[in-house]
Amino acid sequence: MATAAPSLSFPRDIFAALSPSPFLLAHLSPDSPSTNPSRPNGRAPFEFRKPTINTGSLSHCSGSAVVRLGDTAVVCGVRGELLLASNIPNPPVLPTNLNSDREDDAENDASELSSLSLLVPNIELANGASPAHLPGSPPSTLAQSLTSRIRALLYSTQLLRARDLRIIYTPPPSEASGDDEPSEKEVKAYWALYIDIMFISLDGNALDVAWAAVVAALRDTLLPSAWWDEDAQNILCSPSVSDARSLRLRGLPMAVTFAVFKPTELLSEGEQDEENEEEKAWVLSDPDAFEEGLCKEVVTVVVDGSGGKRRMRRIEKRGGGVVGREVMKGLVRRADERWREWSQIDGLKA
Amino acid sequence: MAPQALLSPLHQADGSATYSANGYSVIGAVNGPVEVSRRDELPEEAAIEVNVRPAAGVGGPRERHLESLIQSTLRHIILTRAHPRTLIQVTLQVTSLPEEESSVGDGSGFSFSSLPVLPPLLTTATLALLSASIPLSTTLSATLVAITAAGKIKCAPTAAELVRASAKVSSLHVFAFSVGRALLLAESEGDFEFGAWESACEVAEDACCKSVEGMEVDGEVENGQEFLRGVVEGKVGREMRWRTAA
Numbered sequence: 001m002a003t004a005a006p007s008l009s010f011p012r013d014i015f016a017a018l019s020p021s022p023f024l025l026a027h028l029s030p031d032s033p034s035t036n037p038s039r040p041n042g043r044a045p046f047e048f049r050k051p052t053i054n055t056g057s058l059s060h061c062s063g064s065a066v067v068r069l070g071d072t073a074v075v076c077g078v079r080g081e082l083l084l085a086s087n088i089p090n091p092p093v094l095p096t097n098l099n100s101d102r103e104d105d106a107e108n109d110a111s112e113l114s115s116l117s118l119l120v121p122n123i124e125l126a127n128g129a130s131p132a133h134l135p136g137s138p139p140s141t142l143a144q145s146l147t148s149r150i151r152a153l154l155y156s157t158q159l160l161r162a163r164d165l166r167i168i169y170t171p172p173p174s175e176a177s178g179d180d181e182p183s184e185k186e187v188k189a190y191w192a193l194y195i196d197i198m199f200i201s202l203d204g205n206a207l208d209v210a211w212a213a214v215v216a217a218l219r220d221t222l223l224p225s226a227w228w229d230e231d232a233q234n235i236l237c238s239p240s241v242s243d244a245r246s247l248r249l250r251g252l253p254m255a256v257t258f259a260v261f262k263p264t265e266l267l268s269e270g271e272q273d274e275e276n277e278e279e280k281a282w283v284l285s286d287p288d289a290f291e292e293g294l295c296k297e298v299v300t301v302v303v304d305g306s307g308g309k310r311r312m313r314r315i316e317k318r319g320g321g322v323v324g325r326e327v328m329k330g331l332v333r334r335a336d337e338r339w340r341e342w343s344q345i346d347g348l349k350a
Numbered sequence: 351m352a353p354q355a356l357l358s359p360l361h362q363a364d365g366s367a368t369y370s371a372n373g374y375s376v377i378g379a380v381n382g383p384v385e386v387s388r389r390d391e392l393p394e395e396a397a398i399e400v401n402v403r404p405a406a407g408v409g410g411p412r413e414r415h416l417e418s419l420i421q422s423t424l425r426h427i428i429l430t431r432a433h434p435r436t437l438i439q440v441t442l443q444v445t446s447l448p449e450e451e452s453s454v455g456d457g458s459g460f461s462f463s464s465l466p467v468l469p470p471l472l473t474t475a476t477l478a479l480l481s482a483s484i485p486l487s488t489t490l491s492a493t494l495v496a497i498t499a500a501g502k503i504k505c506a507p508t509a510a511e512l513v514r515a516s517a518k519v520s521s522l523h524v525f526a527f528s529v530g531r532a533l534l535l536a537e538s539e540g541d542f543e544f545g546a547w548e549s550a551c552e553v554a555e556d557a558c559c560k561s562v563e564g565m566e567v568d569g570e571v572e573n574g575q576e577f578l579r580g581v582v583e584g585k586v587g588r589e590m591r592w593r594t595a596a
Contacts, residue, residue: 145417148412152539311542315547318536324532
């Protein structure tokens with residue numbers, strides 16, 4: 001029994017696994033006031049991870065993108081399929097002038113796209129994407145909830161133009177009627193975009209990465225030139241790439257997520273102190289999976305700063321009462337800065 | 351139409367409530383604390399399960415998203431540590447929708463939005479929790495706010511107003527506040543400035559928890575917290591009749 005007395009301190013990773021919340025708290029509130037608080041992953045509380053984007057990596061899609069943010073990696077593929085107008089039971093009311101280039105009616109576009117459900121996002125978590133995800137099970141609540149948020153974002157940001165998805169047919173002027181009157185244009189079909197998002201690896205902040213992948217993939221999308229063939233009574237597509245055209249997106253909305261770490265929630269009842277409850281909270285930008293597990297309050301801000309003017313596209317906040325109007329103001333400012341970072345990356349650059 | 355609520359309409363559930371406002375009706379039941387399956391068990395707190403059933407059909411991704419929103423909000427207001435290793439199950443069934451929303455594909459700008467149904471769901475859940483006597487740290491009240499393109503803020507708009515002005519409503523917001531005026535949930539979508547969001551938030555705060563002083567006028571539009579209080583007061587009053595009559 002000559003061995004030294006067992007050490008009373010744990011290695012770092014055992015501390016993290018045994019008591020994750022005090023571990024994070026110890027990192028965020030350093031002993032000496034001179035050292036800056038840092039998170040277990042080495043970032044400062046307001047530091048984001050650096051994203052990388054690679055577009056056009058899938059060969060069988062109309063457009064695709066791989067986005068990586070730390071250990072979260074997402075592949076997104078956009079596939080266009082034809083929806084024949086004859087198969088639509090209740091066609092939407094179309095704007096009178098189908099041709100005008102200047103017409104940019106975002107509201108009507110949104111209702112046209114949503115009533116036909118032309119954008120169909122779906123999120124899958126790959127086997128082994130994260131330890132919390134069991135393989136072979138039906139889509140988890142997380143996947144379904146993300147799908148629903150991406151879908152809501154796609155429609156509410158009015159990212160796509162209905163014009164880009166319409167396939168218009170102009171009948172040749174018939175000789176019986178007067179030559180002067182231009183013949184009536186009609187929409188013969190629509191492109192429906194299937195947007196499949198696959199998480200290769202998930203280490204927190206799923207929405208930001210998935211949304212960036214969707215935007216990058218849509219920017220990369222080339223739809224073949226398609227036209228109605230009167231003789232075949234069907235839509236024909238051109239095989240040539242030079243005829244294909246890309247989608248013109250409206251703006252560049254980007255999602256930025258923050259998590260609020262409030263250790264008082266995790267301490268036992270007796271230790272809670274009503275008075276300085278408000279002070280003991282940290283807002284962490286771009287949380288990773290470890291932090292997400294400890295933070296109950298999550299804030300997502302979608303901003304669009306393109307065109308030099310900041311617009312808010314979506315604000316989501318849930319699960320706690322730390323972020324009020326004042327804190328939100330600061331977060332929106334940080335989201336602004338983050339938007340600038342996103343907009344400088346290859347694949348999202350204008 | 352003023353919002354209406356009824357506590358404990360179901361006799362088998364531990365707690366239940368119906369709530370209807372602006373054409374939305376929701377019935378909610380709470381069972382708990384009950385035994386929890388091993389997989390969902392939390393060693394130090396109660397697990398909360400929320401089930402949302404739509405007015406027609408079975409739930410899809412939209413309902414899963416609503417469930418996760420409601421779950422994380424309720425987790426904050428329920429004193430989960432009072433019942434460790436148990437389950438509190440909240441089931442919410444939408445029983446009727448306003449006519450405007452039940453017609454699918456009517457071309458309204460926000461027909462894809464899941465926000466208008468969220469405040470009634472949250473209110474029903476709170477009432478059902480009160481009815482089940484689950485210990486809560488606070489109650490919450492929620493409201494819907496619409497901002498028109500002209501910048502006008504409309505609190506608790508009806509579905510008809512949203513559809514009629516669909517070309518003009520530029521953003522929709524849902525806010526939920528606790529009694530202590532803490533912002534518990536905020537969901538906004540559309541196109542808006544942050545300043546507009548702030549003023550919408552203020553309007554919602556007033557609608558949810560305006561101070562009671564000087565508001566004792568009959569027929570005055572009551573705010574969310576007062577409404578909750580009134581509903582519970584009414585129920586307690588009825589149940590205590592045998593005592594007070596003597």
